Amino acid sequence: MALHRLLSQQLLLFGWTILAVTAASQPSSSCINSCGSLSIPYPFGTSEGCYFDESFLITCNNTSGSSTPFLRHCNLTVLNISLDGELRVSNFVARNCYNNSGLVDSDIFHLSLLNFSISYTKNKFTAVVCDTFVIFNGLSRGQNYTTGCLSLCDHINSVVNGYCSGIGCCQTSIPEGVTNFIVGLGSFNYHSTVLDFNPCGFGFVGEEDAYNFSFLDLKFLQNRTTIPLLLDWAVGNESCQDAKRNLTSYACKAAYGECYNFNNGPGYRCNAP
Structure with a gap:
């Protein structure tokens, strides 16, 4: 009976650990997911905690009376983002x-x-x-x-x-x-x-x-x-198999699609679910 109780506690603790790791790697529900008419899906984002890393940071410029999204690290206007791994810029x-x-x-x-x-x-x-x-x-x-x-x-x-x-x-x-x-x-x-x-x-x-x-x-x-x-675009420098070993940094959670390897450079992509 004591062994059963101990195993139940360990399984519960393990479950809470998995939930905590998954939650830490998900963007906050308060993240802004658009700029003007552009939809901004994860791993892209407009503020800290909402993108995978700084290469996916989108700046939304509202100074000209309309909202214009820019890819922050190279200051190019973003025209479209596809979860199939394509990013169209100007x-x-x-x-x-x-x-x-x-x-x-x-x-x-x-x-x-x-x-x-x-x-x-x-x-x-x-x-x-x-x-x-x-x-x-x-x-x-x-x-x-x-x-x-x-x-x-x-x-x-x-x-x-x-x-x-x-x-x-x-x-x-x-x-x-x-x-x-x-x-x-x-x-x-x-x-x-x-x-x-x-x-x-x-x-x-x-x-x-x-x-x-x-x-x-x-x-x-x-x-x-x-x-x-x-x-x-692709996430990180790892293959899908290697990336899945770290749930904290793995980007292809259920809400963001299935993982597949990238063939035009390092990293992996997330197919739209």
């Missing part, structure tokens, strides 16, 4: 512009993504220009990677709408696992022969389906300064 466009006196504006773009990777299946590196070479230098799984593309044309009539062929527009793929990159541009003839229809060169990494080349883009990219970029 990425900046690098440019250099010329007039008859030479270079008047140059903007090299650098992005550091910490624990996120660029989706190599859904993004492209693109240059829109008639007298420019564009360089992409990235860090992929600890290794430097450099690529680029060259776009030339001497007359607007040689440009074909909707076709990124190297005449007015060029594209190239990026490797798996890129977390940091720099986009830079250079010109062969300072746009001197194409100034009337192409005073600037543009380069960006962005969602392939979100951009369709037009000859009108050669004129200041039709004042477009950003392009949607799809990022792959």
